[in-house]
Structures are given as structure tokens and as C-alpha cells.
Amino acid sequence: MSDRTSARAPFGRRLLSAIGVDELGAYRVLRVADDGPGAEPGQFAMLAAAEDWGGGEEQRPFLARAFSFARQVRGEAHFLLEDVGPGTRRLCELDAGDGLWVVGPLGRGFSAPVAGRRAILLGGGVGIAPLAILQDQLTAAATTVLLGFRDGARAEGAALLDGARVASDDGSVGHHGRVTDLLAEELARDRNAIVYACGPAAMLESVRAMCAERDVPAQLALEAGMACGFGACFGCVVARRGGGYLRVCVDGPVLDAHELERVDEHAGAPV
Amino acid sequence: MSDRTSARAPFGRRLLSAIGVDELGAYRVLRVADDGPGAEPGQFAMLAAAEDWGGGEEQRPFLARAFSFARQVRGEAHFLLEDVGPGTRRLCELDAGDGLWVVGPLGRGFSAPVAGRRAILLGGGVGIAPLAILQDQLTAAATTVLLGFRDGARAEGAALLDGARVASDDGSVGHHGRVTDLLAEELARDRNAIVYACGPAAMLESVRAMCAERDVPAQLALEAGMACGFGACFGCVVARRGGGYLRVCVDGPVLDAHELERVDEHAGAPV
Amino acid sequence: MSVSFCGLELAHPIVNGSGTFDAIAAHAAFGEELLRDFPFAAYVSKTITLEPRAGNPPPRLWEASAGLINSIGLPNKGLDGYLRDDLPRLAELCSLARAGAGVPLVTNVMGASATELTRLVAACEARSEIAAIELNVSCPNVETGLDIGADPRQLEEVVRAVRPHTGKPLIVKLTPNTADVALCAQAAEDAGADSVSLINTLRALALAPPTTRGGSDRAGGRSPGRAWLGGATGGLSGPAVRVVALAQVAAVAARVQIPVVGMGGVRSGADARELLDVGARLVAVGTESFLDPAAGGRIARELEAITRV
Amino acid sequence: MSVSFCGLELAHPIVNGSGTFDAIAAHAAFGEELLRDFPFAAYVSKTITLEPRAGNPPPRLWEASAGLINSIGLPNKGLDGYLRDDLPRLAELCSLARAGAGVPLVTNVMGASATELTRLVAACEARSEIAAIELNVSCPNVETGLDIGADPRQLEEVVRAVRPHTGKPLIVKLTPNTADVALCAQAAEDAGADSVSLINTLRALALAPPTTRGGSDRAGGRSPGRAWLGGATGGLSGPAVRVVALAQVAAVAARVQIPVVGMGGVRSGADARELLDVGARLVAVGTESFLDPAAGGRIARELEAITRV
Numbered sequence A, B: 001m002s003d004r005t006s007a008r009a010p011f012g013r014r015l016l017s018a019i020g021v022d023e024l025g026a027y028r029v030l031r032v033a034d035d036g037p038g039a040e041p042g043q044f045a046m047l048a049a050a051e052d053w054g055g056g057e058e059q060r061p062f063l064a065r066a067f068s069f070a071r072q073v074r075g076e077a078h079f080l081l082e083d084v085g086p087g088t089r090r091l092c093e094l095d096a097g098d099g100l101w102v103v104g105p106l107g108r109g110f111s112a113p114v115a116g117r118r119a120i121l122l123g124g125g126v127g128i129a130p131l132a133i134l135q136d137q138l139t140a141a142a143t144t145v146l147l148g149f150r151d152g153a154r155a156e157g158a159a160l161l162d163g164a165r166v167a168s169d170d171g172s173v174g175h176h177g178r179v180t181d182l183l184a185e186e187l188a189r190d191r192n193a194i195v196y197a198c199g200p201a202a203m204l205e206s207v208r209a210m211c212a213e214r215d216v217p218a219q220l221a222l223e224a225g226m227a228c229g230f231g232a233c234f235g236c237v238v239a240r241r242g243g244g245y246l247r248v249c250v251d252g253p254v255l256d257a258h259e260l261e262r263v264d265e266h267a268g269a270p271v
Numbered sequence C, D: 001m002s003v004s005f006c007g008l009e010l011a012h013p014i015v016n017g018s019g020t021f022d023a024i025a026a027h028a029a030f031g032e033e034l035l036r037d038f039p040f041a042a043y044v045s046k047t048i049t050l051e052p053r054a055g056n057p058p059p060r061l062w063e064a065s066a067g068l069i070n071s072i073g074l075p076n077k078g079l080d081g082y083l084r085d086d087l088p089r090l091a092e093l094c095s096l097a098r099a100g101a102g103v104p105l106v107t108n109v110m111g112a113s114a115t116e117l118t119r120l121v122a123a124c125e126a127r128s129e130i131a132a133i134e135l136n137v138s139c140p141n142v143e144t145g146l147d148i149g150a151d152p153r154q155l156e157e158v159v160r161a162v163r164p165h166t167g168k169p170l171i172v173k174l175t176p177n178t179a180d181v182a183l184c185a186q187a188a189e190d191a192g193a194d195s196v197s198l199i200n201t202l203r204a205l206a207l208a209p210p211t212t213r214g215g216s217d218r219a220g221g222r223s224p225g226r227a228w229l230g231g232a233t234g235g236l237s238g239p240a241v242r243v244v245a246l247a248q249v250a251a252v253a254a255r256v257q258i259p260v261v262g263m264g265g266v267r268s269g270a271d272a273r274e275l276l277d278v279g280a281r282l283v284a285v286g287t288e289s290f291l292d293p294a295a296g297g298r299i300a301r302e303l304e305a306i307t308r309v
């Protein structure tokens, strides 16, 4: 994991093939045979099925879809999928050997924790994906993992990381309430930490606010509707503190909490 | 088989399911579980796959596609398919149990042979489809079957009918030449016949001309690009003798040769 | 979901787009089921002209990405033929539609000039079977239709000339091939139109594929840029145009007071809901009926289900 | 497949559509491979305005049927920022592109008036890095861009005013949201334009989905007809508009003598071939680059393969 210089993507989309799609509670883990460059934790790829992408009543999906690298192991890239629409649905239905158009790794990932600070990995819903690959590479630093989910089926996603404290909105698993309650506890216990967060906009916004208040550094992995993923369309913006906009795909997806006034409602993972 | 009053289609598209797709040389036979009304020989249905219809680079197919009933047996409707584009390709890839949107049976079929006349069934390429179901129902009348194909792989389609004399453009099977050569022979031998023809436009045109010359009645099953299949779009027309146009989907697809000045280049089966 | 439109009480807001549903042919194909489950709350005839028209030479259709290009060329029997043969039959079918409840019959007419349109409208005025009249000033396949509809001034003149000749609801069908469709809608309203409908098809072009299915060239030798359609250019409809239609309908509904009939690429109740949400009073279904003759009814039911939520 | 365009010699006919490829960002993402396999034979900058613009608030994108609606709002650093920061960097990248062979740099500018446009053009004239200038009079997201471009008279005035201020090739990018685009092209030619380019995006609207992925309503309670895009209406691009673009490019190429840059929904060499066949000199690729940053190069190769046949 580097300091804000991230892995470079091969130019042009690559045709890779799916190894398989495994269930993980309410989520799916898509495994892709990927001989490409290693991804920085927090980087993403634009994915589209090579066959049967679009059509039907909606005549969608048309564009590729953005997904965080959840893990990279021996020539495999793993992506954590939540079926929220036609694109994710199609990707969840990929069979072993099916072709996949891939552009990436793209964007700027998480940066290394300041020495001596505990790394708190805080994820909500499918937003836990980039924290898994982050944990894989944070071997050195002491880490605390806090994950929040809507319900029990989604909470099974926690298996993607080691030693997670879990919260669920419906109380079916772990703490009955928000994962940010757990963050409050942890920071109350020891503030000498850096927070790496990814999840719904509302969650990211309270993480931003809490960390600002307690003056704890925080890196937020944002989301935004994307057409290209490499800075071409200027479509994926969020408001930057002090005016103007940032392109989530090239200025992020990981942004330092200080770069934002607040986290826009559109800038988070599927709720 | 009636006299120009054809079977009526249920109103609205029906969701049927594919039983399977069998190879028949260069063609495929799509078998569909169909509890609908019996089709008249020459009638057709508009078909579209319920899933994965469209999308991809071309963002096609969008409309349903027209196919002649090739056979109906115990709750099964059979269609003979030739892969000539995205729609036929998708239909050729249907798996057992896959859903299919079906509108039909549509159009006006062949009419019964005048008593005492021999029925000559003349087909070219995938145009042999409606002749199979016609033969099934022509039990009474004496019939002669003449089929022409581009090559050997296509000529295997002849198995769809009984006792066919075959011609092939490349000479790989049967008569080396055009199926209309065989028609000339047959009519030279005995003109007391009625010709039922379906195939490429050029073939239908020479059948029309030959029969007109020899004043042998002929019924031609035409094709045309169709959007609806039930007379709604006025898109499927061919020029009518004496001016104006006929809608192939409702005035045909089977037309009496006399209704046409000539067979338009767009009015035949895939070449 | 019943709705009133220019004094007509409709069972639901879904009607057909002119020229996309031939009730006579559909009845022949589908029989009584069509009448029992008639998909539209009002029936709109295809465009009628003063003189008979054979329409454009084939091919008349091209499948585009998520859409259809047509160049039909308004084939019709002409005013006299329509009044003599088709109108009585259509009126009968409309009276039997929806299991006898009946649906109003709208006749769509097009003329090359105010004079022609006036004759057409006056003739419709005289026929009690006709509940409302739609002026097609927007068909991209016919020069005049385009010109009149695209220019607010000309459009206003024509509608003013026609208006006095009928007391029936007068719907002006606008062309989408214009810089500011709201201006055209405004002109129609100022001239006394009771409603505007849109969108008609977007001008589009399809070229003959260099090679046909057999690999042999239909045209005999590559002829670059050769138009596929017998009518050369055509009109694009279907899902591809839906969001363009939505923008135009929203702009028009925001501008005029008269009810708007919105159409363009509607495939579902959700699509219809969007047109209503931006201000349309009725929604017309065209191309989707080609994929499913019963689409109008399905869309009306889906619409009711969403709306009840 | 080399082609000459307004005195520039291009290696092939494929360029990028303005605003659809940020060479600086792409170089940061893909590195030297981008320069080695640079997908375009000329590079067109995104639209530059006199003053800096932040662009429209998000969301800025909506996926339509076989297309994309955008409401970006022309974010840019303004003329001074462009000349100071971006132009030198873009010029450097263009000179290194195609393994050092280099590609000409076209700068696209937009102004709310002839005066603004004149200042922009004059400034570009003074910079040797700029090989040609494209006037954006067609952006549907910005009122003025639309108005100027849609009205042949206004368009002619503006181009006449601007023309004397540059000796560089002047390309006028036309709006497709007009009644007769050939008339606008004619006006541009009469006023001294060296080329016209089209189509820009079709005005389109997307509504916020009543419920979001979680089933909860983003807006808090159904708000019918609420626009999804921060800029309200947007512009449609991609395959959905291809046949509309083909019709407009054909109409324009038939009308004017100056070379035409055709674009709209091009995904393949076959699509590009069709635009060339109806009279375009160059073909621009926009939305397809989003699906594949290297699309331009692939399309150029496919085009060459078809054309050789």
C-alpha cells in the first residue's frame, strides 16, 4: 500500500473470465481470473458482462459498473456484489468461464496509517468490500474492525474480514444499532487512531462528523454514479470543501475526510 | 386446413417455455410447449426470448421475430430456425425451460388444393418450414415435395419432410442446381397440379413466373421485415398486382401468385 | 384511474398512438378477446389524408438500438374511403370495446395546407361516431407535416383556420423535430387547440447493410450510404426516444394549460407514470403494442398498481 | 486510412467528442500505454468558457435505454486557467501521442455571446499549440449554447463575428435540437466556418426513481416528476441516438461543401463507416470511450478492416 500513488491500469478494457460466484449471505463474491497489476486497497474496477449486457424491458445495463477490489489472491480478483439493479443482477448470474470486460484497477486507494496509530476499519453493508483487501495489507498496524449491516443475511458478509465487531439495524447479530455507536465506544476508549470507512452516505457522514469533532484522521471511500471510472466524463462528482467538485473516480474513491464539507446523499454505497 | 379462414390467436403475447432446440444440419428446430390453438399451415408466430433479448454492442434484437409453424404435435409447436442475426441466434441458444414470448398463430395460411390436383410442395432453404406442417395435413391429396438448399449442411433440413426430391446449389446433395429445375420437370410431366412454395424471393419469383406461364395455380408463402405481425404497423408490405400494397402479416404470408406482379427482393426467406 | 379529457370520460389514461394499432386488423387476428380486453381507453385512428395514399415502397422498417425506425408513408384510403368503409367499422368496434362499455373514437387527420385540413376537419365534424379530432402536423415522413408543425407561426395559422370548423375536441400532434416544442404547443393553444399530443417519431436514417444474411449483397455491389428504407429517412420510436419524449412533454406541460397527451417509448406502467408526473393527462402507447398487442391493458394495470401505492 | 481535414493530416478518421476524454486524467490512470496506443487521430479538448465553471451539482448522470443522459454543465478552469495549466500539458501529451508521431490539438470553446466567443477564439489564435478551434454552440445544458446554435440567423451572426479573429481551422459544433440542422450548417458555412461537427446530445429528461435501491425514498416521500439530474434536463448520447445522428449528418453533408465531423452513438467501425458513407470526413467517438478507454483505436482498426474489403 503506497502513499496516494496507486497502481496503474492497463490501457483499454480487458476481457477476463469469471471463475465463479459464491454466496455470502445476502451478498455474492465474484471471483475473476485476473493476471493484471495488483490493486491498492480502495481501488476499483469497471465491470461489464461480455454477453447479455442490456436489453430487456429497461434496455439496461448499458454502461459498465464500478466495484471495489475486495481481495486479490494468486491471479484472482474478488468482488463483493449486492444485487440492487440490472447490472449487479447480471454480474451475480455469471457462470464459470463467462467473459467479463474489466477496466482497472482505477482510482486512488487508502493511504498507509500514520505510524503508531491504530487502524479502525469501519464498513457498512456492501461497503465492507475494500476493507477486506485493506486488512490483508495492514498486517503491520494494529487494527480494529467494525462492521454494520441492515439484517442478519447481510451480516454474514462480516466473514470477509477477520475479528470484526458487528452491529445490525435489526439486532439480529451483534450490537443492536448503528456501527457508528461502536466507533464512538472505540474512540472513547482510545483516540490514537485512523479511521478507514466505506459504506452508505449517511454512515460516512456521521463518521466524518465524529472524527472531525474528535480530530481523528479519517479516510472515506466514496461512491458515485459513474460512466467511465477514469476521469473522462466528469459525472461522478462530490462537492469539495471550499467550493468546486471532486471526481470520485480519479480524486477518490478514497478521500481524506477533510476534503469534504459533508458527504452527499449520493456519495455512498447502496443502502 | 380451411379455405382462407385461419386459426385465431389468443389476444396478447403468451409466455411459453422452450422444450429444447435440436440440430438439423445447418438449422435448428425449436420445440415450444404450446397449449394454444392449432395453426393453419402457412401461419406464423412472433417470437421473442423472455430473457436476454437485446443489449450488447448492437442493442438488438428489440422487436419480436416472425417464424412459420413448422409442425404441431401433442402440445408442442416446432419452429425451424436459421441463425442469420441477433434474434435468430438468441432463439437458437434457448435452453429447455427458458421463457418465450409468443404471439400467434397469425396470418393466412395455405388453402386446400382443388380436388383432383396434385399438390407440389416446393421449398427453398429455411422456407421449407411451413411445408412440413402442410404435408402433415395434406394426407388426402397426392403430393410431390421438391426442396432446394445452398449446401449439404442445409440440405439436411430435408429430413423435416417425407419423400422429398432435393436440389443443392453446390451439388453436394441430389440435383446439382436449382429446385425450380425440378419443378419444371414435374410440370412438364403433369401440369394438373397446385404449387405451394416458400423460400427465397428469387425462387418464389421464378415459381410465380413458371406457374403463370403454364397457368398452374400457385400459393406463395412470403416473408417481410415485420414489427408487429398482426396488421398494426403497415411495415411488412409487398406491391400488389394492379397497384397498392398488401400487408404480408394479415393479407398473407400466403398469397395467391396472381395477387402479385412479381415477388419483391425483400419478400423472401433468408438466402 | 378514470380520467376526463376534453370532456370525454375515459376509464384509464392509456390510449394508442395514431398509426400503431389497426383495430380492424387486430379484431380479425384476435377476435372477441380484443373487444373484451380492449387495451385502450380511447382509440385513435391512423392518419387520414384527403386523397388515398398507397404509402412508401418497402422496406418500411428498420430495427434500431432499443427502437424502431419506420417509413410507412401514411397509407390510407383517403377521406371518402375512410368515412365510407373504415369509420363505420371502427365505430362499431369502439362501441363494443371494453366488453360493451365502449371507448371514444379519435380520428387523426393530416393535410398539406390549412385548406386541406379544414376539409378534413369539417368532414369529421359532421360524423357523430367521431369523438375527437387529432391533427397530425408532425409526421417526419411527409414534408408538409413536418414544416407546418415545426414552425410556431405556421402552426398557429393552420390551427386558427381549422378551429372554427369543429366543436369536437381538437388535439394537435406536435413534431419533436424542432428547436422549442413548448413554443409550438403554445402556438397551438393560442390558436384554440383543446389539447396537444407528443412526441411523434424522431427523424432518423438507416443504411442498407453492405451485405445481407447470405453474405451476398442485396443491392448487388456495395453502394455506400444507400438508404435502407423505401422512403429514405424515417422516424425513430420506442425505448430509445423515451427520455427525449419525457423532456419534451415536461416542457410542453409546463407551458400550456390545455391537457397534454404524452407518448414516446412507453413500455410499462412506470414509464406511463413518469409522463403523467411531468404533467401529461393521457399517455399513448405505440411501438410497445407491436411487441404485445395487449400491452396497453397491461400498462394501464401496472399504472394503477403503482399509483395506488 | 490517413485523411486530411482542413489542412491537417490525420492518421485515421477517428477523433474524440469534446468533453468525453480527459487526456490528462487518462494519462494519470493508464500511463504511457495511453500515449503509445493513443486512440484518436486528433484530440479535442472539453469545452472552455471565459470564466471558470464548477459545473452542475450531482447527480450528473443517468443511464437511459441504450444511452446515457448527462448534465455535466461544462466544468472548466476558464480561459486563463486553461491556457496556463491545461493547454501546455495537453499539448505535451498530444505531441507524445501515437508513439511520438503526435496528434493535433483542437480546443473547444463556448461563449454566451459573439463578444465572449471572439475573446475565446482570439486567445486560441495566439497559441501555437492549438491546431484548430471548435465552437460549441450546441450544448443543451447551457441556455445560450442552445439558443445560438438552434437559430440559423443568430448562428451566422456569431460565426461571422468570430471568423476574422482566427486563421486556424474553425469548426462549428451544431445542436441536434433544431428543426432543420442543414439550415444551421449552411449558415455556419456561409459565415466562414471551415467545418461543422454534429451531433451534440439530444435534450432529455430523467426523473428520480420513486424509491432507491434500499426501497427507502431518497427524496423522503414520493415527489412526482422530480428531476434526477442536478442540472434538471440533460443530454442523451450513445447508441440510442445513432440513427438520429446519421440522419442529421447525412442532411448536413448533402447541404454544405465544408468537411463534416460526424458523431453520435458510434460503437464500432461499421458505425463509423456509415457516418463516412453519408458524407462525414471525420468521425468522433464519445460515450463508447466510457465503456472502453481504448475504443477509438479499436474503432479505427475495425474501420480500416471493413474499408479495405
Ligand SMILES: Cc1cc2nc3c(=O)[nH]c(=O)nc-3n(C[C@H](O)[C@H](O)[C@H](O)COP(=O)(O)OP(=O)(O)OC[C@H]3O[C@@H](n4cnc5c(N)ncnc54)[C@H](O)[C@@H]3O)c2cc1C
Pocket (backbone or CB within 6 Å): A044, A061, A065, A066, A067, A068, A069, A079, A080, A081, A082, A083, A084, A085, A086, A087, A088, A089, A126, A129, A130, A222, A223, A224, A225, A226, A253, A269, A270, D061, D062, D063, D064, D209, D211, D212, D213, D214
Ligand atoms: C468506486 C465504487 C465502488 C463500488 N464498489 C461496490 C462493491 O464493491 N460492491 C457493490 O455491490 N457495489 C459497489 N458499488 C456500487 C455499484 O457500482 C452499484 O451498485 C451498481 O452500479 C448498480 O448498478 P445496477 O445496474 O445493479 O443498479 P442501478 O439500476 O444502476 O441502480 C442502482 C442505483 O442507482 C440509481 N439508479 C436507478 N436507475 C438508474 C439509472 N437509469 N441511471 C442511473 N442511476 C440509476 C438508483 O439510486 C439505484 O438505487 C461501487 C460504486 C463505486 C462508485
Ligand SMILES: Cc1cc2nc3c(=O)[nH]c(=O)nc-3n(C[C@H](O)[C@H](O)[C@H](O)COP(=O)(O)OP(=O)(O)OC[C@H]3O[C@@H](n4cnc5c(N)ncnc54)[C@H](O)[C@@H]3O)c2cc1C
Pocket (backbone or CB within 6 Å): B044, B061, B065, B066, B067, B068, B069, B079, B080, B081, B082, B083, B084, B085, B086, B087, B088, B089, B126, B129, B130, B222, B223, B224, B225, B226, B253, B269, B270, C061, C062, C063, C064, C209, C211, C212, C213, C214
Ligand atoms: C412470415 C414469416 C415467416 C418466417 N419464418 C421463418 C422460419 O420459419 N424460420 C426462419 O429461420 N426464419 C423465418 N422468417 C425470417 C425471420 O423472421 C428472420 O430471419 C428474422 O427476423 C431475422 O432476425 P435476426 O435478428 O436473426 O436477423 P436480423 O438482424 O433481423 O437480419 C436479418 C436480415 O434483416 C436485414 N436486417 C439487418 N439488420 C436489420 C435491422 N437492424 N433492421 C431490419 N432489418 C435488418 C438484413 O437483410 C438481414 O439479412 C420468417 C419471416 C416471416 C416474415
Ligand SMILES: Cc1cc2nc3c(=O)[nH]c(=O)nc-3n(C[C@H](O)[C@H](O)[C@H](O)COP(=O)(O)O)c2cc1C
Pocket (backbone or CB within 6 Å): B233, B234, B235, C016, C017, C018, C019, C020, C046, C047, C068, C070, C072, C074, C108, C136, C139, C173, C198, C199, C200, C201, C237, C238, C239, C241, C263, C264, C265, C266, C284, C285, C286, C287, C288
Ligand atoms: C409504425 C408506426 C406508424 C405510425 N404512424 C403514425 C400515423 O399514422 N400518424 C401519427 O400521427 N403518428 C404515427 N406514428 C407515431 C406514433 O403515434 C407515436 O407518436 C410514436 O411512435 C412514439 O410513440 P412510441 O415510442 O410509443 O411508438 C407511427 C409510429 C410508428 C412506429
Ligand SMILES: Cc1cc2nc3c(=O)[nH]c(=O)nc-3n(C[C@H](O)[C@H](O)[C@H](O)COP(=O)(O)O)c2cc1C
Pocket (backbone or CB within 6 Å): A233, A234, A235, D016, D017, D018, D019, D020, D046, D047, D068, D070, D072, D074, D108, D136, D139, D173, D198, D199, D200, D201, D236, D237, D238, D239, D241, D263, D264, D265, D266, D284, D285, D286, D287, D288
Ligand atoms: C459526459 C459528456 C460530456 C460532454 N461534454 C461536451 C462538451 O464539453 N462539449 C461538447 O461540445 N460536447 C460535449 N459532449 C457531447 C459529445 O461530444 C458528443 O457530441 C455526444 O456525446 C454524441 O456522441 P456519442 O454518442 O458518441 O457520445 C459531451 C457528451 C457526454 C456524454
Ligand code: FES
Pocket (backbone or CB within 6 Å): A225, A226, A227, A228, A229, A230, A231, A232, A233, A234, A235, A236, A247, A248, A249, A250
Ligand atoms: S466516472 Fe467519469 S469522471 Fe468519474
Ligand code: FES
Pocket (backbone or CB within 6 Å): B225, B226, B227, B228, B229, B230, B231, B232, B233, B234, B235, B236, B237, B247, B248, B249, B250
Ligand atoms: S408486421 Fe406490422 S403490419 Fe405487418
